[in-house]
Amino acid sequence: MDTVIFDLGNVLIAWDPRRLYRSLIEDEAQMEWFLREVCNSEWNEQQDAGRPWAEGTALLRARFPKHAELIDAYHLRWKETLVGPIDGSVAILAELKARGVRLLALTNWSQETFPVAQRLYPFLQWFEGIVVSGEERLVKPDPRIYQRLLERYAVDPATTLYIDDSARNVAAAEALGMHGWWFRDPAGLRERLVELGVLEGGTQGINHG
Numbered sequence: 001m002d003t004v005i006f007d008l009g010n011v012l013i014a015w016d017p018r019r020l021y022r023s024l025i026e027d028e029a030q031m032e033w034f035l036r037e038v039c040n041s042e043w044n045e046q047q048d049a050g051r052p053w054a055e056g057t058a059l060l061r062a063r064f065p066k067h068a069e070l071i072d073a074y075h076l077r078w079k080e081t082l083v084g085p086i087d088g089s090v091a092i093l094a095e096l097k098a099r100g101v102r103l104l105a106l107t108n109w110s111q112e113t114f115p116v117a118q119r120l121y122p123f124l125q126w127f128e129g130i131v132v133s134g135e136e137r138l139v140k141p142d143p144r145i146y147q148r149l150l151e152r153y154a155v156d157p158a159t160t161l162y163i164d165d166s167a168r169n170v171a172a173a174e175a176l177g178m179h180g181w182w183f184r185d186p187a188g189l190r191e192r193l194v195e196l197g198v199l200e201g202g203t204q205g206i207n208h209g
Helices: 030-035 042-050 051-065 065-076 086-096 115-120 122-126 143-152 167-174 185-197
Strands: 003-004 013-015 082-085 104-106 129-132 160-164 178-180
Touching: 030 167, 042 051, 042 122, 042 160, 051 065, 082 115, 086 104, 086 185, 115 122, 115 160, 143 167, 160 167, 167 178
Parallel strands: 003 104, 003 160, 104 129, 160 178
Antiparallel strands: 013 082
16 A cells, blocks of 8 residues: 545544534524525535635525525635644644655545635645645546546555545545545544554554544
8 A cells, every 4th residue: 555545624624614604693503504405515515516606605695695694604704614633634644644655635625715725734735636626627426536636646546545534435436446444533544554554553643633
């Protein structure tokens, strides 16, 4: 195993729009309704697929005019949806880097907001390359975006581990011949990397952050 491909959101960087909307919507049930029926994950995924935020928010404002300010906040205050680094995962990334393992990333992320994360989190510079769905106009689990990464960086799937917090995204990587790991916490990931011989045993630097 000489290459590790990381998903970013909720593997290395914790992300949750509730972090923003708890400061904007006092009632928890109303907030959950808003994130389920208005600014929901399906809508957000369209921005991850390359749709401009201006277009996406305009569509929702037309449907939910009473919620226009809350809709705009999703993009204008997007930085506040970032919870922060998952420290245990970043520690693993640092160990892999120190051992000379080839590091790549494949993320569903808007091309307009990804530069914000790049400025906030210096460890994103440790990757040889990052394929961003918004730039490619393809989102996981579409096999074409995985294939694009494999071809762009001449990756051998047989010697590659793919890590993602989405089981369906892991399954898509495995269908292309990669080894997959469904991420739930840093400790479990490290155990798997030790099993594969990519890291040495021990528990240094790991927590459930």
